[in-house]
Every structure is written in structure tokens, then in C-alpha cells.
């Protein structure tokens with residue numbers, strides 16, 4: 123029996139242009155999720171994948187009562203969701219936070235490199251004077 127081909131990873135590439143003219147490339151891979159439950163991170167109105175919870179409390183049957191909102195179109199809903207769906211949303215929010223921290227780290231590094239390049243160029247052209255400090 124032939125082995126099934128591995129499912130290709132879906133990914134998105136985003137290029138961030140820095141003020142210095144340099145750019146960094148950000149690649150995001152989509153996570154495998156359980157397709158049997160509604161993905162709470164996706165807006166049912168505009169398909170934006172940035173749904174955020176603004177209020178939550180435990181409900182019966184291990185579910186969670188939450189208010190979800192879409193930052194893109196303003197859609198909002200308060201309902202009780204099954205624990206599995208909430209766990210997937212939580213994992214998605216966690217990985218989104220990690221991605222933002224990684225982006226921030228890369229952006230900070232790229233900006234520091236650009237600043238150092240400017241400083242070195244200024245030193246080479248002898249335009250930094252004692253009164254600059």
C-alpha cells in the first residue's frame with residue numbers, strides 16, 4: 123500500500139520594509155487543526171483569522187461562555203463554546219503572540235543593524251563631533 127503524500131503546509135510570506143530600505147521576510151505556516159469543530163479564530167462574516175475574545179467565563183459541560191470580536195469588520199458574538207474549540211482558539215492566540223514576539227525581535231535586530239551601519243558611516247565621514255555626546 124502506498125503511503126499517503128504528506129499534506130503540503132499552507133504558508134504565507136510577508137515582507138516588511140524598514141525605514142532604512144532593508145527588508146525582512148516573515149513566513150507563517152498554518153497549523154493543523156481538528157476540522158470537526160468550528161474554528162473560533164475565523165470570523166464568520168469576513169473570514170479574517172484574527173478573532174479575539176474580550177470576555178470569558180466557565181460554563182456547564184466544560185464549555186466556555188465567551189464574547190468574541192473581529193477587529194476587521196466589527197462582528198461580535200457572545201455564546202457558549204465547546205472546550206475543544208476554545209482550546210484551539212487559545213493555541214492559535216498563543217502561537218500568534220509567539221509570532222509577534224519573533225517579528226518584534228527580528229525587527230529590533232534589523233533596526234539595530236541599520237543604526238550601526240549609519241553610525242559606522244558617520245564615523246568614516248568624520249561627522250561625529252565631541253559635542254554630539
Ligand SMILES: [Zn+2]
Nearest residue numbers: 165168192195
Ligand atoms: Zn470579520
